[in-house]
Amino acid sequence: MNAFQGQTFQMHQLINIKQVISITGLCRSTIYEMxxxxxxxxxxxxxxxxxxxxxxxxxxxxxxxxxxxxxxxxRE
Structure with missing residues (x-):
């Protein structure tokens, strides 16, 4: 399964926090906590x-x- 299905990205592309939030479904504070x-x-x-x-x-x-x-x- 491709988590980026429907999204275009380059393999060596740097993405910002808003994109990380969108892709992972995590909120900003959770990302920084992790x-x-x-x-x-x-x-x-x-x-x-x-x-x-x-x-x-x-x-x-x-x-x-x-x-x-x-x-x-x-995953289990």
């Missing part, structure tokens, strides 16, 4: 952010896709 090692929601498998400029971050569209695929493969 990246926070001190949070009970921390997920070490969630893709790391990429610092684009001093004030802008993004995520690899490919890594987000792979993360979703791994969640689907490991």
């Amino acid at each position: 990246m926070d090692q001190d949070s009970p929601y921390y997920d070490p498998t969630f893709p790391k952010k990429v610092k684009i400029t001093q004030n802008r971050i993004g995520w690899s569209a490919y890594e987000i896709h792979q993360w979703i695929e791994s969640k689907l493969a490991n």
Whole structure:
């Protein structure tokens, strides 16, 4: 199953937080909680952010896709 069905993206494309929210169905705060090692929601498998400029971050569209695929493969 392709989590990006109906969406166009480049494998090496960097996407912003709004796109990550749209693709994953997670809210902004949950995404940041999943990246926070001190949070009970921390997920070490969630893709790391990429610092684009001093004030802008993004995520690899490919890594987000792979993360979703791994969640689907490991479901019970």
